[in-house]
Amino acid sequence: MNLDKNWLPMKWPCGPLELARRNKAGSVKPDLKEALEAWERPSALELLKGTPINCLIVDWAAGVREDLDQQQALKPLLEAGGRLGLSFVGRVAVKEDTGAAVAAARAAGLRAVMLDDTSGQSFALPAILQFPRDKVAWENASTIFSSTENVWPGLNLETMHGDTAVAGPTGIPWVNSNAWFALLAAELAPGKTLWLDVDPPDASTAAHPADYALAIADSRAYGSQWIISLDDNLRAALQKGNVQAKSIWEKICQTLAFCESHREWQRFQSQGVLAVVSDFRGDNAYFSGEVLNLLNRRQVQFRIIERSTSLPALAHGLKAILWLDKQVPGAEQHSQLLTFARQGGLVVAGAYWGPAGVQPTKKDPSLQYNMYNVGKGQIAVAEEGFNDPYQVAVDTHLLVSRRNDLVRLYNSETTNCHSSGEFTSPHHGRRLVQVLNYSSDPADSVTLWVNARVASARLWQPGTKVAPTLQGVAASPGTDFGLPRLSVYCALEFEGTNL
Amino acid sequence: MTTSTCSRRKFLGAMGAAAGAWMARPAMSLARSTPAARVAVGTCHEYGPEVLETLSSMFDQLGGLEGLVRGKTVAIKLNLTGLATDRLGYLPAEITHWVHPEVIGATVHLLGQAGAQRIRLLESPLVTTEPLEEFMLQANWEPRDFLGAASRVEFENTNYLGYGKEYSRFWVPGGGLMFKGYDLNHSYEDCDVFVSLAKLKEHVTAGVTLSMKNCFGITPCTIYGDGAPVDEPSLTPRGGRGPFHEMNRLPSKSAPPIVNANAPKDAGYSVPRVVADLVAARPVHLAVIDGIHSMAGGEGPWCDHVRHVQPGLLVAGTNCVATDAVCTALMGFDPMADRGAPPFETCDSTLRLAEQLGVGSRDLNQIEVVGTPIAKARFNFRSA
Numbered sequence: 078m079n080l081d082k083n084w085l086p087m088k089w090p091c092g093p094l095e096l097a098r099r100n101k102a103g104s105v106k107p108d109l110k111e112a113l114e115a116w117e118r119p120s121a122l123e124l125l126k127g128t129p130i131n132c133l134i135v136d137w138a139a140g141v142r143e144d145l146d147q148q149q150a151l152k153p154l155l156e157a158g159g160r161l162g163l164s165f166v167g168r169v170a171v172k173e174d175t176g177a178a179v180a181a182a183r184a185a186g187l188r189a190v191m192l193d194d195t196s197g198q199s200f201a202l203p204a205i206l207q208f209p210r211d212k213v214a215w216e217n218a219s220t221i222f223s224s225t226e227n228v229w230p231g232l233n234l235e236t237m238h239g240d241t242a243v244a245g246p247t248g249i250p251w252v253n254s255n256a257w258f259a260l261l262a263a264e265l266a267p268g269k270t271l272w273l274d275v276d277p278p279d280a281s282t283a284a285h286p287a288d289y290a291l292a293i294a295d296s297r298a299y300g301s302q303w304i305i306s307l308d309d310n311l312r313a314a315l316q317k318g319n320v321q322a323k324s325i326w327e328k329i330c331q332t333l334a335f336c337e338s339h340r341e342w343q344r345f346q347s348q349g350v351l352a353v354v355s356d357f358r359g360d361n362a363y364f365s366g367e368v369l370n371l372l373n374r375r376q377v378q379f380r381i382i383e384r385s386t387s388l389p390a391l392a393h394g395l396k397a398i399l400w401l402d403k404q405v406p407g408a409e410q411h412s413q414l415l416t417f418a419r420q421g422g423l424v425v426a427g428a429y430w431g432p433a434g435v436q437p438t439k440k441d442p443s444l445q446y447n448m449y450n451v452g453k454g455q456i457a458v459a460e461e462g463f464n465d466p467y468q469v470a471v472d473t474h475l476l477v478s479r480r481n482d483l484v485r486l487y488n489s490e491t492t493n494c495h496s497s498g499e500f501t502s503p504h505h506g507r508r509l510v511q512v513l514n515y516s517s518d519p520a521d522s523v524t525l526w527v528n529a530r531v532a533s534a535r536l537w538q539p540g541t542k543v544a545p546t547l548q549g550v551a552a553s554p555g556t557d558f559g560l561p562r563l564s565v566y567c568a569l570e571f572e573g574t575n576l
Numbered sequence: 577m578t579t580s581t582c583s584r585r586k587f588l589g590a591m592g593a594a595a596g597a598w599m600a601r602p603a604m605s606l607a608r609s610t611p612a613a614r615v616a617v618g619t620c621h622e623y624g625p626e627v628l629e630t631l632s633s634m635f636d637q638l639g640g641l642e643g644l645v646r647g648k649t650v651a652i653k654l655n656l657t658g659l660a661t662d663r664l665g666y667l668p669a670e671i672t673h674w675v676h677p678e679v680i681g682a683t684v685h686l687l688g689q690a691g692a693q694r695i696r697l698l699e700s701p702l703v704t705t706e707p708l709e710e711f712m713l714q715a716n717w718e719p720r721d722f723l724g725a726a727s728r729v730e731f732e733n734t735n736y737l738g739y740g741k742e743y744s745r746f747w748v749p750g751g752g753l754m755f756k757g758y759d760l761n762h763s764y765e766d767c768d769v770f771v772s773l774a775k776l777k778e779h780v781t782a783g784v785t786l787s788m789k790n791c792f793g794i795t796p797c798t799i800y801g802d803g804a805p806v807d808e809p810s811l812t813p814r815g816g817r818g819p820f821h822e823m824n825r826l827p828s829k830s831a832p833p834i835v836n837a838n839a840p841k842d843a844g845y846s847v848p849r850v851v852a853d854l855v856a857a858r859p860v861h862l863a864v865i866d867g868i869h870s871m872a873g874g875e876g877p878w879c880d881h882v883r884h885v886q887p888g889l890l891v892a893g894t895n896c897v898a899t900d901a902v903c904t905a906l907m908g909f910d911p912m913a914d915r916g917a918p919p920f921e922t923c924d925s926t927l928r929l930a931e932q933l934g935v936g937s938r939d940l941n942q943i944e945v946v947g948t949p950i951a952k953a954r955f956n957f958r959s960a
Contacts, residue, residue: 442739443705443812475706479713487663488877522665526716552668552716559666 080189080203080220082270083340084132084164085333087125087305090312091116091154093146094136108313115316117150119157124315126161128330129337133158134191134304137167138178144171148181155186164188166205176200191223207274210258211362215265222266223304227275228253230295231288231515232491250490252515257369259301260347261357264381271301281308283321288517290332290539294566297336298495298511300343305329332566335539342568345497345509349379350394350481351473355401356384364466365401371470378483378496388413390420394503397423397477401463405430419452425473427463431456444472484510487524491516492563494525498576508576511568512560520563527569528555529576534569536561544570613895613936614638614944615902617953620868621888623670627868628682634892635686637946644769644861644894646691651767654680654699655774655790657876660714664877664884669715672871672884675775677717679866679890681725683773688726695726698763700735700793703801705812708733734761735813736798743796743809745832746857753849753929754839757832757857759799759809764858772860772896776867776887776903778957779875781821781843782851783919784907786900787863788926791854792817792847799828820850844915844923852929855896859935863899865891867906872957887955889948897936898943901927908956911938918958 091113099105099113115121135151138144155165166189167182169175179190179200191205207223208214233251255273262271273296277287287308296303307315314322353372355365372379380395382388384402388410389395398417400406405428406414415431418424429437429449437447437458449456457476463469479485484496492514500506510527514520530551535544538561547569549556558569616634620626635641655675663669670676684695701711708731709719723729732738740762747757764770774790782789795817798804803814807829819825821843826834839846867889873882889906893899901911904927909919911927927938937943940950 441707442737443707443733471706475710479710482713485661485714485716487661487666489661522663524663524666550666553718555716557666557668 078188078203080205081132081164082221084166084221085129085305085337086132086134086166086272086302087130088276088307089116089133089135089154091121092136092150093143094139094141097141097143098136098139104309106309108317109309112309112313112316116312117154119153122154122157122161122163124326125163129333130305130330131162132164132166132188134166134168137182137187137190138169138171140171140173144178148185152185159186166191179204189221205272211366213262213265215358218266218269220268221270221272223272223274224258224262225274227255227258227273229275229278229287230254230291231517250516252374252491252493254295254370254373254493254515255301256295256299256493256495257366257373259296259299260373260379261366261369261381263300263347265357265383273301273303274306275303276306277308277311279308282310283314283319283325286311286321286325288565289325289329290565291513291515293329293332293336294511294513295515297343298513298566298568305333332539335537339537339568341499342497342509342511345499345507347378347380348394348483348496348498348508349377350396350483351377351379351477352382352389352395352398353379353401354382354384354388354398356404357381361402364463367466368399368401368469368473371467372473374493375470375474376482376484376486376489376494377470377474377477384410388417390417395422396481397425397473399469399473400424400426401469403427403462414456415451418454418456421453423454423476424456425459425476426456427459429456429458440476444475446472446476483528485526486512487526487557488520488522491518492520492523496527500576505574506572506576508571509568510571511566512563513566514563520560523560523563525558525560525569526552526555527558527571529571530554531556531571531573531576534558534571537568537570539566613893613898613942614946615891615893615895615899617902617906617945617947617950618890618892619888619948619953620890621886623676623678623868627676627678627890628685630890631679631682631864631892632686634890634947635690638892638894641687641690641692641862644690645687647693648691648768649694649696649766650687650692650769650771651696651698651763652680652683652687652771652773653790653794654697655785655793656699656701656711656715657793658878659702660711662877664871664882667884670717671869672882673775673777673876674715675773675866676868677721679864679868680773681721683771683864684722684725684729687771688729692726692769694728694730696730696732696763696767697722698732698734698761698794700761700796700813701733702735702816703797703813705733705736707731732761732763734763734794735796736811737761737796737809738763740766743799743831746854747832748853748857748933750856750933752832752835752853752857753933754846754853755827755832755834755850758795758854759827759831760794760858761796764794769861770858771862771864773864774866776865776870776889776891776907777875778872778907778919780879781847781923782926783848783921783923784900784904784909784926785875786865786903787860787896788851788855788900788930791858791860792820792851794854794858795820795850799831804828820846848924848926848929851926852933852935855930856933856935860896861894863891863893863896865889865899865903867891867903867955872960883960885955885957885960887960889953889955895936897927897930897938901936901938901940902943902945902950904938905940905950906954908954908958911940 281287498508618630743759744765772787779785797813798809904911
């Protein structure tokens with residue numbers, strides 16, 4: 078048995094373990110208790126009929142006395158699910174005798190287990206390893222791996238005063254997104270699938286639900302998979318047949334179905350004229366992660382390069398390399414970086430390690446950088462090193478110059494976008510720009526600008542089966558696309574040459 | 577209307593000298609006599625080659641630019657209000673609330689052709705110290721186009737200290753209406769000729785925003801912004817110019833003080849006075865207004881009930897009060913109107929206040945309009 082990358086996972090909280098955990102936390106209200114008990118019954122699986130959800134994550138063992146009760150209680154559910162073609166992944170969180178818990182899971186028909194740490198052991202079932210986001214052991218990541226401590230996407234409520242969004246350092250409302258982490262995972266664990274584990278906010282209700290569609294879109298647009306997790310109120314309301322709850326559920330399923338119908342987009346490569354280089358680990362993890370997050374928020378399209386790998390050449394469409402870590406480049410990379418600069422590229426760094434004897438110049442008083450001319454290109458060195466990830470993101474964008482932007486959004490305070498593509502030749506292929514709105518209010522009159530001169534694009538939106546043609550308006554340079562009212566997500570697909 | 581009796585070169589030379597004299601005399605009577613002025617109105621229905629042609633003709637009608645700019649450093653304050661990503665619907669900023677790059681390019685080219693030695697494009701983009709070129713690029717403009725329009729063109733973001741070592745102090749002649757003086761980026765001092773290149777628009781707070789209101793944006797938010805430190809300027813701008821509207825906090829103490837600490841906390845009172853102060857302290861030698869395409873109902877897409885309009889007009893003059901008065905008339909308003917009458921329903925008239933400071937006359941009878949007559953070119957903003 079192997080982990081199936083086509084699994085579309087959903088948390089299925091039920092049974093004695095969940096009840097015990099909730100009782101311990103003192104959070105079991107009558108409605109919830111009823112819902113948890115109902116979800117233990119095979120009939121609850123009716124909810125999934127006709128949906129793309131094909132994998133349920135259940136608690137299996139927590140190293141407590143309710144483990145056996147849980148495993149017994151789940152049997153009817155597992156059997157019924159099996160008949161419906163559902164796969165089950167058992168969450169195993171025990172300190173001892175993991176092997177026995179996994180063996181029991183195998184015997185009960187589970188397809189995999191989810192573990193915090195295998196310590197190099199092998200088990201009777203394939204394991205989905207789960208890590209806190211800042212402690213992912215990238216080299217050991219399983220084919221499907223999961224992270225915790227993710228953020229619930231949307232406007233950051235900590236920066237809200239009533240209905241008014243307070244600007245972050247960018248001057249635009251701060252948004253939470255897991256985009257950067259998904260992009261990082263695609264580079265540091267290539268070919269593997271990241272499942273984002275994050276629960277909706279407690280405040281979510283059927284009347285004022287969390288933005289589930291956004292949680293799905295924020296993960297899928299950047300190549301990861303959110304583990305569907307419903308809030309307690311929604312689960313209870315669904316159980317009672319609440320109309321609003323059904324509507325929310327239908328929207329979730331509609332968004333999932335849309336994403337599933339475009340699975341091929343997940344293999345598209347992120348576009349970018351900037352490569353961000355770091356080891357993204359240890360002492361560098363927080364800083365480099367935050368730079369990625371803030372570059373993304375500025376709509377800067379970038380590629381991520383793990384520091385130990387070979388650096389890309391200028392010929393690959395790159396114009397700049399951001400060397401983030403304090404560690405100086407090794408001999409081979411030093412040579413690659415200098416070659417990159419000599420050929421006309423820009424290298425941005427926190428310290429100078431280029432050729433001796435080069436006198437620096439200044440570019441602009443607002444940019445605290447020394448510019449070293451090297452061949453046809455430059456090395457830009459932060460005068461005081463890299464201290465503030467926000468400043469690094471801003472400065473890098475300006476040093477590379479907006480002239481090299483691949484995409485921009487107008488009237489875009491709460492929106493963001495991701496440009497990716499699949500190219501059969503350097504000049505021909507498919508390009509996709511996915512646009513997300515992080516506000517609970519629809520975004521009106523948003524214009525997407527792309528750097529290519531294209532006459533039209535196919536406009537994809539969840540809930541529509543056909544993609545109408547959206548005519549572009551020639552800009553100088555590039556093309557403007559006026560987007561229809563944007564609730565959560567849309568994608569523009571271009572096909573042709575010089576995209 | 578009066579007719580100028582001096583040659584066009586002498587006329588412009590006199591205007592420049594008058595402006596310099598205002599700067600040199602910090603305490604003048606508010607009831608100074610106001611200079612007569614000529615304002616050129618051109619019709620131009622679209623952006624394109626006709627912009628250069630029309631502006632060239634208008635500058636000739638004003639007496640030519642050569643006497644004003646030959647061998648001089650010319651600073652041009654552009655009107656690029658708000659964020660570069662703000663749009664009215666799907667329309668680019670230059671079609672609604674920003675001065676259009678064709679108008680900037682044509683002006684730069686004609687200034688260069690008239691012998692300007694150095695042309696500096698200035699603006700204080702909202703909440704950022706980023707290079708002005710980058711701000712333009714974000715709006716999908718190509719700043720290199722301006723570099724190619726004349727021989728020595730430069731850019732500077734004036735929302736902070738910029739290339740200067742210290743802020744330049746401008747005292748308001750007569751002591752000021754709102755503040756005794758203003759501390760500005762060095763660019764507004766390090767120039768021989770100051771041009772205000774604005775858009776023909778209404779303004780929610782000030783009634784209209786033309787060449788004078790454009791100068792509201794010469795104030796650095798490091799000193800005058802919402803988050804400016806109490807004592808000294810910040811290194812980077814924090815927030816917008818809310819304090820000039822709300823008067824809820826004073827500029828950093830390093831700047832000249834407020835005239836009347838008990839002034840009404842009413843944007844309709846303070847904003848027109850700040851604007852009048854600024855154009856008295858930092859005189860405008862040439863006002864150019866882009867009214868080819870614009871918006872009605874307010875100054876930017878963030879205002880309610882705004883709409884795109886196409887007046888098809890260009891206006892230029894060597895006196896900012898006179899030029900704005902003509903623009904106000906072209907927009908369908910009475911430039912002699914004051915608080916309570918359109919377009920100044922909720923504010924004092926900047927035209928009146930600037931006139932009171934001796935900057936110029938708003939009386940159309942004192943202004944020579946050349947080119948297209950007002951009656952023929954009028955475009956009513958309220959009914960458009």
